[in-house]
Amino acid sequence: MSVIAAFYGGKSILITGATGFMGKVLMEKLLRTSPDLKVIYILVRPKAGQSLQQRVSQMMNCKLFEKAKEICPNIFEKIRPIYSDLTKPDLGISKEDLEELLTHTNIIFHCAATVRFDDPLRHALQLNVIATQQLLFMASQMLKLEVFIHFSTAYSNCNLKHIDEVIYPCSVEPKKLIDSVEWLDDSIIEEITPKLIENRPNTYTYTKALGEMVVYQERGNLNIAIIRPSIVGASWQEPFPGWVDNLNGPNGLIIAAGKGFLHSLKATPKAVADVVPVDLVINLTLAVGWHTAVHRPKSILIYHCTSGSLNPCLWTDLGFQVLATFEKAPLEKAFRRPNADFTTNNFSTYLWNTISHMAPAVMYDFYLRLTGRKPRMAKLMNRMLKTISMLDYFINRSWEWSSRNTEMLMSQLSNEDQKLFDFDVRHLNWLEYTENYCLGIKKYLLKEDMAGIPAAKRHLRMLRNIHYLFNTVLFLIIWRFFIARSQMARNVWYFVVSLCYKFLSYFRASSTFRH
Numbered sequence: 001m002s003v004i005a006a007f008y009g010g011k012s013i014l015i016t017g018a019t020g021f022m023g024k025v026l027m028e029k030l031l032r033t034s035p036d037l038k039v040i041y042i043l044v045r046p047k048a049g050q051s052l053q054q055r056v057s058q059m060m061n062c063k064l065f066e067k068a069k070e071i072c073p074n075i076f077e078k079i080r081p082i083y084s085d086l087t088k089p090d091l092g093i094s095k096e097d098l099e100e101l102l103t104h105t106n107i108i109f110h111c112a113a114t115v116r117f118d119d120p121l122r123h124a125l126q127l128n129v130i131a132t133q134q135l136l137f138m139a140s141q142m143l144k145l146e147v148f149i150h151f152s153t154a155y156s157n158c159n160l161k162h163i164d165e166v167i168y169p170c171s172v173e174p175k176k177l178i179d180s181v182e183w184l185d186d187s188i189i190e191e192i193t194p195k196l197i198e199n200r201p202n203t204y205t206y207t208k209a210l211g212e213m214v215v216y217q218e219r220g221n222l223n224i225a226i227i228r229p230s231i232v233g234a235s236w237q238e239p240f241p242g243w244v245d246n247l248n249g250p251n252g253l254i255i256a257a258g259k260g261f262l263h264s265l266k267a268t269p270k271a272v273a274d275v276v277p278v279d280l281v282i283n284l285t286l287a288v289g290w291h292t293a294v295h296r297p298k299s300i301l302i303y304h305c306t307s308g309s310l311n312p313c314l315w316t317d318l319g320f321q322v323l324a325t326f327e328k329a330p331l332e333k334a335f336r337r338p339n340a341d342f343t344t345n346n347f348s349t350y351l352w353n354t355i356s357h358m359a360p361a362v363m364y365d366f367y368l369r370l371t372g373r374k375p376r377m378a379k380l381m382n383r384m385l386k387t388i389s390m391l392d393y394f395i396n397r398s399w400e401w402s403s404r405n406t407e408m409l410m411s412q413l414s415n416e417d418q419k420l421f422d423f424d425v426r427h428l429n430w431l432e433y434t435e436n437y438c439l440g441i442k443k444y445l446l447k448e449d450m451a452g453i454p455a456a457k458r459h460l461r462m463l464r465n466i467h468y469l470f471n472t473v474l475f476l477i478i479w480r481f482f483i484a485r486s487q488m489a490r491n492v493w494y495f496v497v498s499l500c501y502k503f504l505s506y507f508r509a510s511s512t513f514r515h
């Protein structure tokens with residue numbers, strides 16, 4: 001019997017951000033390995049016109065929960081949605097619901113955050129710092145709370161080259177910043193944001209670092225641990241390989257590459273693509289929850305969940321495997337054949353963006369206009385280039401993260417738990433993982449049927465023929481232009497034509513001779 005799975009049996013667990021990518025996987029793993037848990041409280045807000053119940057039942061009916069439902073038939077009874085909005089006071093939770101949470105909660109997993117890179121500082125502060133502060137205050141009043149697990153990111157201190165499993169002080173006191181932001185207007189906040197975040201690339205990483213400071217400062221007597229994952233990718237093994245449900249991190253660009261939008265990407269090919277599978281992160285998280293509750297370390301322990309130091313995969317390897325997978329299992333309705341390469345300097349990046357991204361988009365939009373359709377390609381390309389500019393910081397640098405605590409924890413697990421809650425990234429085969437990642441994006445994110453692969457391949461062959469025809473016509477036009485203008489070009493042209501003629505006549509003669 002798994003010690004960790006048994007620990008969660010009978011427990012009342014609160015998950016914030018349960019409707020998110022990682023929150024869902026956390027919920028699924030808990031329900032599948034500890035079906036005798038008492039209840040999972042999930043903070044949910046109405047979204048896109050859907051009520052709480054509609055969102056939750058839609059979420060529980062997605063493929064991710066199929067296995068859990070087999071093991072835990074009364075899965076819906078285990079889930080207790082609670083209305084919440086992290087931007088509201090007391091997280092928008094009603095008095096009755098709050099009373100229930102304060103009375104029964106044993107474990108908190110705080111996943112909720114805004115992960116957008118371009119959020120205004122006020123919004124990022126609200127979600128990643130103030131909401132955390134309010135949750136900590138709530139936790140301090142919980143009668144049966146055993147452990148509080150906070151999700152940060154391995155990039156919260158991306159301004160450093162080597163990052164230890166410690167909380168680094170921030171230049172500005174979080175409380176002072178929160179008080180100032182309250183009365184400053186948006187234009188001033190926008191102006192001071194670059195100075196505040198200093199050499200961090202965005203408000204996301206900055207507010208995640210502030211969130212860690214707040215967790216430390218307002219820890220009181222709480223038993224807390226912090227998880228710092230790097231780039232969380234599709235699932236590796238559980239509940240099945242390749243599950244992913246959003247466009248964050250590499251996902252959007254992998255789609256762009258598969259659809260033939262992305263033909264060049266400025267990256268340091270030999271830089272480490274520090275991707276970790278979501279199920280590996282969740283296995284570590286559940287092991288940390290158990291270890292922290294049972295052993296109650298004297299101080300807040302930070303756990304890095306990264307792959308670069310233990311089992312590095314380079315961007316060039318990842319990119320190559322992405323293209324190879326889409327060669328075998330192409331995405332449907334591709335704009336062009338998947339074909340991409342890395343650029344390593346600003347000039348070639350600018351040149352290739354113009355030649356292989358914007359020019360084809362403008363020509364295609366022109367074709368759409370000619371055929372009476374609404375142009376959209378240039379807009380899509382600009383959005384992709386904006387996303388790339390947001391991710392540029394992360395794909396052109398490498399970091400070293402220590403993993404002492406994570407390795408210590410691995411040694412504390414029984415053999416059975418090391419299998420059931422495997423977070424040893426050294427077991428990961430990157431080729432197999434990347435292939436499943438791309439197939440998962442095709443099946444679960446784009447909802448494409450694998451039976452459509454032959455048709456998708458035919459579409460790519462048609463695109464290839466159009467590409468060759470276009471290049472041939474372009475070449476002839478340019479060549480014709482030169483021939484009209486230079487004797488040298490004419491001589492070369494006549495030489496080539498006569499050579500082809502001689503070859504053809506020889507070929508025809510030899511084939512006649514054979515008969």
Ligand SMILES: CCCCCCCCCCCCCCCCCCCCCCCCCC(=O)SCCNC(=O)CCNC(=O)[C@H](O)C(C)(C)COP(=O)(O)OP(=O)(O)OC[C@H]1O[C@@H](n2cnc3c(N)ncnc32)[C@H](O)[C@@H]1OP(=O)(O)O
Nearest residue numbers: 115116117153247248249250252257319320340341387394
């Ligand atoms: C041999 C050689 C081979 C060579 C091969 C060469 C290459 C071969 C292939 C290459 C393969 C490998 C490549 C690896 C790349 C590097 C990955 C690095 C990840 C680093 C992350 C590390 C951070 C640490 C991780 C963390 O700690 S946290 C998680 C990370 N956080 C994020 O990743 C949030 C990012 N995103 C945003 O920050 C916002 O999304 C924003 C982008 C501002 C847009 O913002 P905006 O323009 O406002 O757009 P939206 O409003 O968001 O959306 C508006 C509309 O665009 C849609 N759309 C939203 N997004 C995306 C998106 N991406 N891509 C596409 N569409 C998107 C959305 O569906 C909506 O469509 P609609 O609904 O309108 O129809």
Ligand SMILES: NC(=O)C1=CN([C@@H]2O[C@H](COP(=O)(O)OP(=O)(O)OC[C@H]3O[C@@H](n4cnc5c(N)ncnc54)[C@H](OP(=O)(O)O)[C@@H]3O)[C@@H](O)[C@H]2O)C=CC1
Nearest residue numbers: 017018019020021022085086111112113151153229231232
């Ligand atoms: N994905 C990654 O690569 C990494 C993620 N992390 C951290 O892991 C955690 C989860 O990330 P991930 O699952 O990818 O993020 P998602 O964006 O998928 O999920 C974010 C969650 O937060 C909730 N949320 C956002 N805003 C609000 C709000 N105003 N009120 C209530 N709930 C809100 C979302 O709810 P709703 O569904 O209603 O929007 C969603 O459940 C975050 O703390 C992130 O910083 C760390 C490193 C890497």
